[in-house]
Amino acid sequence: MITRRHLLQTAGLGAGALALGAMPASRLLAAGNLTFVSWGGTTQDGQKASWADPFTQKTGIDVLQDGPTDYGKLKAMIDAGNTVWDVVDVEGDYAYQAAENGLLEPIDYSIVKKDNLDPRFSFDYGVGSFYYSFVLGYNKDAVGSNTPEGWADIFDTKRFPGKRSFWKWSSPGVLEMALLADGVAPDKLYPLDLDRAFAKLDTIKKDILWWASGAESQQQLASGEVALGKFWNGRMYALEQSGANTGISWKQNMALADILVVPKGTKNKEAAMKFLALAASPEGQAAFANATAYAPTNTASIPLVDKKIQSILPSEHTESQITLDMRYWAKNRDEIGKRWYAWQAA
């Protein structure tokens, strides 16, 4: 899933390389430094400003920014016993799977304060980085006078003609959407009935376009190339802000988190734990939410978040919210992935 946030990553990579090149050699050799890896773009910028910079100020430990997150690379360096990434932002389901496969260091909860961490997004081997929701986004010109209100409307090609678009990669969300639209109760989603989900998706298969990066999803919806689809809430908010004639339905929005993990064998374990303590703290999470409009994974952060930003966070839309089951996905990731790509290619 390296391709996630594709365009931004490349930008982030370039910026990271530049920063590295510009850094004086003495700082690279300093006793205390830490390598933080994320997806680049505005997300990593926010993480740097909200966590890395205050961390360096507080501890004197330099934080090198690297990226983009690449699971293949991560596994390779752990296998080779040469772990140079100390803290990595990964997708939730990957974090649980990597923990299962022994790729991660356990979190030291004597350093990281557990009190207010949302238990949905933090566990023995990772702390929540931020959380977001998949929401139904639509182009108002394309849907006309009808307003789509739930996942079932995505499958109603009569009332809502045109293309619909979903995230291309095998990952939590699209299968759940199909089952919810087919009438499965939210508390009966897992284990996923894959046959039923793919059968439901088959009914609109010819109308599906895929987006492979956040920027692509925005382009597709704003241009009317697709009429509606399932998108990241932050991207839809940014689109509305930019003046595009689009709308959001929060009904049964699907919450999912990125998780911060510490790869096995890091030489800076203690510094990494201290970094996580700051990142997961109420202040760290609030600062990041203010910078990016992603939701905090620390429940004590909410009051510290800007009022205007609070109103657009998934944490304000929890009545019908569904939390995607990352443990289920961690166990079944590979098997579902195979079937997903086979179905796409068929």
Added chain:
Amino acid sequence: MFEAISNNPYRSLRAPRVDLRRLRPALPALIFLFVFMVVPLSSLLLLSVTKPEIGLGNYISLLGDATYGRVLLNTFTIAAIVTLVTLIIAYPVAWLLAILPSRVSQIFFAIILLSMWTNLLARTYGWMVLLQRTGVINRMLMEIGLIHQPLPLINNLVGVTIGMTYIMLPYVILPLHATISGIDPAIMQAAAITGAKPRQIFWHVMLPLSLPGIGAGCMMVFVMALGYYVTPALLGGTANMMLAEMIAQQVQSLLNWGLGSAAAFILLAVTLIFYAIYVRAIGLGRVR
């Protein structure tokens, strides 16, 4: 005895005796190729037969599985279609370039080369803007009332073919132009004088004489097309997945390095087979 051999006029047709000392100037290039090509390729081969377990399991599942089979078939079909379409478009262009006065043809060459030097990704995004449902072409056709529903020009085989053909054109035009310019016009004249009609002259004289250029261009395009990644990923749909995209998916998303490596090796083997066929049929010396 050695002198006798060296005086033999047919000497060059036999396997030449390689004097290793004469390879010395090529040493830097050979070392480079060894370090950056032979070594990584060998480790790739090793991965494909050791991960996740030792044996040919990866190759068996690649060739036996319906999905992977489909991707392989897609890859060859798309490469073949693109090669054919490119040739059909490139031939008249190469011909025209050969008969135009050189001052005019130089302008055309500049246009062709300029497009070749433009960034691949930028050109592919350009096609997206043109081809999508709300793109320039569909809007224009709808505006003038030729169509009422947008034509499906992207995220399918049509999009892939258009995008790839455009990128491949110079690779056929250039070798074809070289071959066609080398054909003595007097031969065509002779055919006409002896009563051949224009169509006959083309099919029986010109086309056979331009075969080396056709072969070189087509082979280049076909082999390049087999390994294409960006253009099919952006302009095709998931149903048009080609081998390169599948390899990326296996390695990056499913972390299945063994299968990815095996797929890469199949691609390499097929490429070498086509190259061997070409060398046998047309001869290495005539590849220009």
